[in-house]
Amino acid sequence: MLTKVAAGGINHLLAQAEWARKRLREHEGAVAAVVIGGISLSFAIGPDGYFAKSAPDVTPSVIITLAPDALAKLPDGVDAAMSQVKISGQADLADSLSFVFRHLRWDGEADLARIFGPIIGRRAHQTASHIVQAIPETGGRIAANASEYLAHEGRLLVPQAELLLHAERLRHIRDTMSRLDKRIKRLTHTEASTT
Incomplete structure (x- = not known):
């Protein structure tokens, strides 16, 4: 079940990136195992460049091992998360997978446009982007104001x-x-x- 959900999420991103599917098609039939903690998920690369659940008895060509805190680093960027990833196995497949996952991006605007229409989808995406950018800035200002108050007004710092x-x-x-x-x-x- 977990493999199917993960493959669905990755395939959704791959549907928005023809270049990534083209690169993965070169490795049709290869199997990649992703290990997170004690959980191992195996994916086979199909002829269309999408991932599917592999047969349980197939030996993976590549093993991708994620450190437990790799997913927590995703908000810092894909490169931060990828620094916590160890890839071993067939070199050309490992290189292709590394390249695809480093450069694969979600096109949230396209997904929102499909749900709400192009105008509302674009505005919703812009609003969400502004909120994501404003959160660290606002947090920094709040912390600076709080420390200034505690130091000067409250004399607690x-x-x-x-x-x-x-x-x-x-x-x-x-x-x-x-x-x-x-x-x-x-x-x-x-x-x-x-x-």
Whole structure:
């Protein structure tokens, strides 16, 4: 069941990318196994460049092993997630799969246009894109405002400028204490040698 769902999702993306299907057609009949944690899913590449569930007794040509945190890195970009992927097996197939998955992108606007029509689909996609871009910026502003309030108004945090000034004063005191300690040792050593 899980293999069928995963193949459906990947095939949806492949339907929007003729270049990817063309590259995968060169490997018709090859089997790729994807291992995530303890789960292994095997896909066969069909003559049309789409993935299908492979027969359970077929040895995979390529094994793609994803680190448990690879999927969590997808919001940081495909390259961030792919850095957590290990591909072993047939070199040319591994190269093709790596290339396809690094460059395969979802055309959300096309999917929304099919559901809502081209105008509403485009506007919904633009709105979603703006929201996705605004979230980190808004979060950063909220954090900056909260820390400024806590430092200046609430006096619950020490402002960075005061913290740096305090650290500089502590360094000065430490250096002065070190010089004083050396002077005391010299005087003590001088007194001991004269008596």
